[in-house]
Amino acid sequence: MDPRLFTAIAVVVGVPLVLLGYIVLTEQVLRPVPDRRRGTVRPWLWLTPALVFLAVFLVYPTIGTIIKSFQNTSGTEFVGLDNYIYFFTSPSTLGALKNNVLWVILLTLLTVGFGMLIAVLVDRVRYESVAKAVIFLPLAISMVAASVIWRFMFLYAPPGQPQVGTLNAFAGLFNFGPFAWLQLQDFSINTVLLIVVMAWMWTGFCMVIISAALKGISVELMEAARVDGATEWQVFRRIVFPLLLPTLAVVATTIVITALKAFDIVYVMTGGNFDTQVMAQSMITQMFTNGNFGRASAVAVVLLLTIIPVMLLNIRRFQAQEAIR
């Protein structure tokens, strides 16, 4: 028998069996526990597998990464803060840091902004689902494929040659260019162009979530405002927007994380050349090209620390909401 078939059967049959077995087992364990305390013990027993997975695949690697970030290339001895000093003094990683800031700000503004705009606009048209599907589609494309597609958009050929790249062909119609778009370092134009690619992919995601939140706002509320003489802008500014805020925060957090994780687009389109390098990519280079586990871990820890404030902000907002209830 094909071993793959065996694996497939084992997974399809085995996994539910094990889960069922675990539930039965917990009930066996609970039998000696007095009735009134079973309610408090049971959830913990059910949570155990998840907690174990979390510990093994999340907590342990995080701690391991933090330890490695204080060690040398191959992790044989401790080097103190050397890896962090390298991170904050080397021009290439500092450039990556600068670019990541740009990614976080611009990508969030573009995706959340356009996502909200589109969500609000399509809310009122008959072909809403078609429009939303079209805008959502790019998210289904893999990042690498999207990067390859956009490489064709930005393609450059020397003046006098046929311009195959969409952007340069278009610019040519007005006797502009051609421009080597991905090499335009001034004002980080090339980084902005890479962010546009990511925004093209993620605007649909923001739109779908914001649109769902929009549907949750009660129509009576808006009707009442309109009866009271509020303009459409006032309805949006005073009623819709405040009610959307919690959703916007969640969406923005997701996008901030996406921006910090940005790697594929840079790797495929510029390889980090022309001052477009980002942190995730310098982490991969340190790890897999240079085999330097210490520095790669230091970058990972810096990434983790960068995300913590965003996380805290979200938790605080969540707690504030709980308090209102």
Add this chain to the structure above:
Amino acid sequence: MEELGHRRSRIAVLIATVAIVAAACSSTSSSPSSAASTGASSAPAPSTGGSGAPAPSSAGGDLTGQSVSVIGTWTSDEEKAFRSMVAPWEAKTGAKMNYTGTRDLNTVLTTGVASGVLPDLAGLPGPGQMAQWADSLVDLGGVLDVPTYTSETAPALVTLGTVNDKLVGVFIKTAVKGLIWFDPKTVDLTATPPATWDDLQKAITDNKSKAASPWCLGVESGAASGWPGTDWIEDLVLRQAGPDVYAQWYQGKVKWTDPAIKTAWTTFGDVVASSFGGSATVNATNFANAGDPLFKTPPGCLFLHQASFITGLGAFKTATAGTDYNFFQFPDINTQYTGAVEGAGDLFGMFHDTPAAKSLMAWLVTAPAQDIWVKIGGALSANKNATDYPDDISKRSAAILTNAKTFAFDASDLMPSAMNDAFWKGIVAYIKDPSQLDSILTNLDTVQADAYAAP
């Protein structure tokens, strides 16, 4: 309604929080690639049918049902050529090769060496990288018939595959670098190849009107963008400063800001300045298509500097050797160093010494095996006895390699990978803005000081 909304956002916050943590630490703890994991699972149990220790090249014994996992960089046409090289071995022994071709070989093997999940055999990115993995590689002394291998292979290649007196890497194909290609229909230098750099400059001046610009150049190559430029610098250093400086340079003993190295960069800068389309085109053009303007009407350039494998790429693939394209060797600059040739090759190493893996390895280094790829084209053999070249061009490039007085291996492949990566990036930055040369070289010095230090 309100309740539902809150619950939804609570779940969303939860998901987001998990995602945050996952995002921050998943990248370093990422699992070994699936390509690598096929390696361990297919390592067969010790078999009774195996031929055992030093397998004579042609033997192999009956290995029916066994398999060897192999990872290499070759894909598409190159993969086909490699597979046809292995086919006779499969037919003879009854064993099977599971080949995975990946351009991300470095990543797969770095994780593999750290985790122990490795293929039986693997192509190795270069001697520098191989040395870093020497402890994980099997000593081929007990696998190959070493005296035969040494007698059939250039001594320089044998040395390059040896780390601490342990033969861990063998070459199964090679390439000669620093060939200058031209279209004889535009400018015919077949009979009178320029002997010196000055002759070449004269040839350029004489034929100026025949093409838009003297040189064709393209350094785009994904994450490895810049490497065709490193070949230029290497060829120039080798001929301007000689093999000794060349060796000290890749060993990290000569600084990048050293006048000998800097001169090579400025000479390369002249080439960039006179290349087809200018610097933006050079950085935007893939190396495989860099030579295409040679064959355009009117021609875009007179010359292209590239290794022997270019004949299998871009417009060369459909052109006819001899009538559409031809080459001459990189001319001498300082006649003191005549006869130095730069070459490169594809290293192969063994991570698990299973009987089938041993048998395949022994087959790959033999002349009959290497003749198969040589005949298909695009490769030069590492085995001196494999000479089944399909055309005059490949025969001549093979002769350059065998007749070389000094054989210099591709310097960037010998540098630590951090240095090599910075070299590539330096080339791209220099092409973009030649006025930054000093800061680029100073930066390379910083990387050099750091990369050569013991771990």
